[in-house]
Amino acid sequence: MTIFRPDEEARVRELLAALERPVELLVAHGPEQTPLPGARDIDFGAETERIVRELSELSERLSVRVEQEPPGFERYPAVAVLPAGEDVGIRYYGLPWGYELGSLIGGVLEAGKLESTLQPESLERLAALDRDLAIDVFVTPT
Amino acid sequence: MLLAYKTALASPRIRAAAIEATEFPQLADEMEVWAVPRIVVDGVPQWDGSVPERVFLERILAAAFE
Secondary structure, three states: OOOOOHHHHHHHHHHHOOOOOOEEEEEEEOOEOOOOOOOOOOOHHHHHHHHHHHHHOOOOOEEEEEEEOOOOOOOEOEEEEEEOOOOOOEEEEOOOOOHHHHHHHHHHHHHOOOOOOOOHHHHHHHHOOOOOEEEEEEEOOO | OHHHHHHHHHOOOEEEEEEEOOOOHHHHHHOOOOOOOEEEEOOEEEEEOOOOHHHHHHHHHHHHOO
16 A cells, blocks of 8 residues: 555655755654554554655655664654754654654655745744753644 | 744754654653644643744743743
8 A cells, every 4th residue: 555646646756856955764663652442453663664665765865764773762663854864853753644744744845955944033033042942742643 | 843843953952853642642641632733842731733933933932941
């Protein structure tokens, strides 16, 4: 089973054509939590890897690396989005499916840009930040 | 979600993670996730829902200096 319908695949391919620099997706496997009842038939790690590999086939600028419990990950499965191979702290924890596949693709598209798309005022405020900050966004696939 | 990723890309001080709530129910419970997106800064729940860029920046920076 493929993750995209033919029309979706064409659209994603078109979006990914805008990547201005290479983006690497690092799939991190490791011990997974007990899944919810009814979800036990899904191999979340394997599915995550399959989705990421299929996505990466849609652009020459997208590549995939798969590692077992690499440093810098808090839970598994996870995907890190690395602009030009650099870890800037972007993670997706869990299986990126449904609506949330769009978030991952959005992250890839942003990581592929040479310039931030944030407003200049926002960049100014961020430049003044003098301590580390961890933002977690809880999401669901529907 | 995208705004969080954008801030992580723009600032070396920020890291941003999306967490699939149904797959990590224990953590979602700890963070009292009843609605999504739920935004948590440094392990402290902040708010639910999508907000404009200016508001997002204001809120995460306010959380940083609490």
